[in-house]
Amino acid sequence: MPTVELLEHSLMTPRVSRFAFQAPFRHEAGQYVALSALVDGAQQTRYYSIASPPEPSGRIELCVQHEGAFGSHMRSLRRGDRTECSEPGGKMRLLDPARPAVYFAAGTGVSPMRAILLAQLGADPAAEAVLLLGARHSSELLFRDEFEALTDRHPGFRFMPSISGDETGWDGRRGRVVAHIDEAMAGLNSPDAYFCGQREMVAQLRERLAAAGITDERQVYERY
Ligand SMILES: Cc1cc2nc3c(=O)[nH]c(=O)nc-3n(C[C@H](O)[C@H](O)[C@H](O)COP(=O)(O)OP(=O)(O)OC[C@H]3O[C@@H](n4cnc5c(N)ncnc54)[C@H](O)[C@@H]3O)c2cc1C
Incomplete structure (x- = not known):
């Protein structure tokens, strides 16, 4: 199995860390890898989606819930440590950069x-795209600053965060991602839909998107 070398890691939130590895392969945006290591005396494998688009250097980024x-x-890995890592896999991919797109996600x-x-x-800076991102608390909205900055550089991009926890002082959207599907889709002409999350969220999205006329071929998703 190939190995990846840890370049750096940092805390994103108290529950999630961000890792950068040097990989010996090229991936497509949307793919995941399987990391394997000896953990608690047994060889274990976990899947992690690659959070970064392909880079010529072969650098990949992962966001990992680090409590398990x-x-x-x-988190105990040091810079320069190597970890077994599968070739990238999975069926998620960018369908057509020029078509409107709606993205739904929660957590990692x-x-x-x-x-x-x-x-x-990157392929179409003027693309129409909407990202509806859920978290329990606003401090757990991963990449929030980056997505907000993207709205300045890409007028066709809309960022819609939503908070499901009981957070005082948050005056934005509340509730789970599925509560805001209609708002996310408003104004988009027959978008491609990309989504990722727990089984229940994916099932609900599939049903609601099908009812809105988004056919299976235009639904690109992964279950965690
Ligand atoms: C295709 C695919 C892609 C995936 N991509 C990602 C990804 O990008 N990022 C990601 O994080 N996961 C991803 N997962 C899930 C991942 O593979 C792991 O299952 C998950 O991270 C939990 O692994 P673990 O061994 O760290 O936790 P486990 O030990 O299996 O525990 C499961 C969960 O229980 C909770 N938990 C366990 N122990 C504690 C504790 N002491 N305190 C508090 N909570 C605790 C944590 O929430 C933990 O995540 C993906 C899964 C699939 C199938």
Whole structure:
């Protein structure tokens, strides 16, 4: 199995870390890798979506919930450490950068959305795109500053955060991602839909998007 070399890692939130690895392969935006390591005395494997679009250097970024067994192991890695890593896989990909797109994600499910969105805006800076991103607390909206900055550089891009927890002082959208589907789709002419998250959220989105006329071929998704 190939290995990747840790370049750096940092805390994004108290629960999520961001990792950059040097990889020996090229990936497509939206793909994931399987990392394997000896954890608690047993060889274990976990899947992680690549959060960055392809870079000529081969650098890949991951966002990892670090409270569990494998995530804790990853946090113990030092710069220069190598980890077994599969070739990239998965069926998520950018369909057509020129078509309107709507992205839905919650938590670390934002990773493949970020990769595909950045690939889309890189290919077509004027693309019409909307990202509806959910989190329990505003401090857990991953890449929030980056997405807000993107709205300045790309007038066709709209960022819609929503908070599901009981946070005082938040005056934006509240509730889970599925509560705001209609607002996200408003004004988009037959968009491609990209989404990633827990099984229940994906099932709800699939049903609502189908009812809105988004056919299976235009729904690109991953279940965590
Ligand atoms: C295609 C695919 C892509 C995926 N991409 C990502 C990704 O990009 N990022 C990502 O983070 N995950 C991703 N996952 C899930 C990932 O593979 C792991 O299952 C997940 O990160 C949990 O692994 P773990 O061993 O760290 O946690 P486990 O030990 O299996 O624990 C599961 C969860 O329980 C909670 N938990 C466990 N122990 C504690 C504790 N001591 N305190 C508080 N909470 C605790 C944590 O929320 C933890 O994530 C993906 C899964 C799939 C199938």
